[in-house]
Amino acid sequence: MTTPEKHILSKSTFIRGMQCEKSLYLYKNVIHLRDTPSPEQLAVFSRGNNVGVLAQQLFPNGIDASSNFKRNNVAAVANTQKLIETGVEVIYEASFQYNQVLVILDILVKCNNQWYAYEVKSSVKISNTYLLDVSLQHYVIEQSGLKLEDISLITVNPSYVKKGKLEVDKFFVITSVKQDALKNESIISEKLEKLKMVALNPSMPEVSIGEHCFSPYNCDFMGTCWKNVPINSVFEMGAVPKTLLFELYNSGIKTIDEVPEKNNLDKNANLHLQSKNKNEVVVNKEQLSKFLNQLSYPLYFMDFESFMPAVPIYDNTKPYQHIPFQYSIHVIKNKNEKAVELSFLGDEGIDPRKKFIERLIVDLDTQGSILVYDALMERNILNGLKKDFPEYTSQIESVLKRIVDLIQPFNERSYYDPKMKNLTSIKNVLPALVSDLHFNELKISSGSMAMIAYEKLQKETDMFKIAEVREHLLEYCRMDTFAMIKVFEVLKKAVDRD
Numbered sequence: 001m002t003t004p005e006k007h008i009l010s011k012s013t014f015i016r017g018m019q020c021e022k023s024l025y026l027y028k029n030v031i032h033l034r035d036t037p038s039p040e041q042l043a044v045f046s047r048g049n050n051v052g053v054l055a056q057q058l059f060p061n062g063i064d065a066s067s068n069f070k071r072n073n074v075a076a077v078a079n080t081q082k083l084i085e086t087g088v089e090v091i092y093e094a095s096f097q098y099n100q101v102l103v104i105l106d107i108l109v110k111c112n113n114q115w116y117a118y119e120v121k122s123s124v125k126i127s128n129t130y131l132l133d134v135s136l137q138h139y140v141i142e143q144s145g146l147k148l149e150d151i152s153l154i155t156v157n158p159s160y161v162k163k164g165k166l167e168v169d170k171f172f173v174i175t176s177v178k179q180d181a182l183k184n185e186s187i188i189s190e191k192l193e194k195l196k197m198v199a200l201n202p203s204m205p206e207v208s209i210g211e212h213c214f215s216p217y218n219c220d221f222m223g224t225c226w227k228n229v230p231i232n233s234v235f236e237m238g239a240v241p242k243t244l245l246f247e248l249y250n251s252g253i254k255t256i257d258e259v260p261e262k263n264n265l266d267k268n269a270n271l272h273l274q275s276k277n278k279n280e281v282v283v284n285k286e287q288l289s290k291f292l293n294q295l296s297y298p299l300y301f302m303d304f305e306s307f308m309p310a311v312p313i314y315d316n317t318k319p320y321q322h323i324p325f326q327y328s329i330h331v332i333k334n335k336n337e338k339a340v341e342l343s344f345l346g347d348e349g350i351d352p353r354k355k356f357i358e359r360l361i362v363d364l365d366t367q368g369s370i371l372v373y374d375a376l377m378e379r380n381i382l383n384g385l386k387k388d389f390p391e392y393t394s395q396i397e398s399v400l401k402r403i404v405d406l407i408q409p410f411n412e413r414s415y416y417d418p419k420m421k422n423l424t425s426i427k428n429v430l431p432a433l434v435s436d437l438h439f440n441e442l443k444i445s446s447g448s449m450a451m452i453a454y455e456k457l458q459k460e461t462d463m464f465k466i467a468e469v470r471e472h473l474l475e476y477c478r479m480d481t482f483a484m485i486k487v488f489e490v491l492k493k494a495v496d497r498d
């Protein structure tokens with residue numbers, strides 16, 4: 001094997017450079033310009049680490065080659081080499097370097113005198129980016145002098161159902177990807193040379209913003225590259241293919257006001273342009289009345305929160321299954337009456353599903369419309385609960401029949417406010433219709449934050465911390481259904497207006 005030296009590229013900088021050479025340059029030269037990662041992105045990193053550690057149980061009693069050399073990759077490479085030479089047969093975080101390119105492999109195993117490499121991903125699917133990642137590892141490991149009999153991806157088995165103790169051998173799926181790695185060898189070697197030059201070059205490559213800013217990952221230098229995109233730009237129009245938006249932008253049509261009347265955009269995007277240019281709310285009273293007239297009191301405004309643990313926590317659940325842990329309901333019994341609040345939040349450490357459905361059935365009673373905003377998730381959860389608790393099938397079916405989706409008038413454009421920016425999610429509709437309700441003042445202000453907070457609670461032991469997080473969760477979910485009432489009131493007013 002070659003003597004370790006300071007690396008120029010690593011696996012992550014290689015993948016970054018494959019997405020955009022400018023991103024690699026910025027990362028290497030002005031890393032402080034990077035956007036701050038969101039709590040959601042941090043949760044994805046932490047999930048990846050946890051699944052990686054769990055996968056080590058597939059090959060127990062290994063030695064971690066890098067743990068003592070976290071900031072010293074040269075030493076980690078030398079240590080890996082030493083472990084191989086001294087006959088260690090299972091090595092975690094095995095570091096290799098070739099031609100100033102560093103890779104850290106999750107698991108390296110020696111079996112019948114041959115070496116097998118394993119890279120762990122917390123996903124259930126194998127993406128092209130993963131194949132590229134493994135191809136790079138295969139290239140560097142072999143070029144550094146270790147012959148690999150095989151290289152595989154370890155991913156999560158989506159069909160695994162937990163029953164009792166987690167069975168790691170069933171939870172994971174191992175897929176050999178050696179053929180892909182061999183096929184990609186020449187691309188890897190060519191790209192490595194190109195990207196090393198980008199990393200070392202004193203001048204920044206000229207790369208315009210484009211669809212590559214979002215694929216395969218949202219670039220973390222958007223705060224830098226997109227800062228000159230004007231307010232009211234064409235990108236403020238949602239639900240339009242990015243290709244079309246970049247076509248407009250690159251042809252010099254940068255703002256919505258500049259989009260010509262004759263264009264390739266669809267009906268909804270054009271409605272947005274017209275209502276934005278006239279600064280006018282569009283209401284189709286007939287269609288909107290039809291939607292509102294189907295509702296019958298009592299009106300239940302309902303919202304669920306769920307979390308999706310990669311590693312199942314409870315028996316009879318699968319990886320990434322939506323586990324409902326909380327709901328909020330605001331019920332208006334009769335016209336002109338005030339809304340009454342009902343809520344449920346599962347206890348930490350206990351499977352919340354059974355209590356959730358039992359309480360929900362009682363709280364929803366048997367009559368009245370149940371309004372949900374974008375009901376797909378709620379319907380899926382109820383159908384899942386029907387399978388998991390067949391004893392409640394008839395009650396769940398009757399709940400499902402009473403659900404009315406409050407997104408409908410927005411999707412069919414019975415009510416359209418240009419501030420919605422051609423998008424109909426509650427995140428766009430609420431600020432457009434009810435400007436005085438602010439979620440960002442809450443400690444937990446989105447479904448994904450609620451999901452992360454509840455998952456963390458499962459292991460929390462500090463009673464004060466638990467009480468505090470529970471209060472924030474209740475506050476957030478309550479706000480969601482309260483917001484739905486506000487949206488509903490705007491729709492009612494629009495119909496009543498002359």
Ligand code: SF4
Nearest residue numbers: 020023213219222225
């Ligand atoms: S924001 Fe886009 S152009 Fe800028 S570095 Fe990232 S991917 Fe490249």
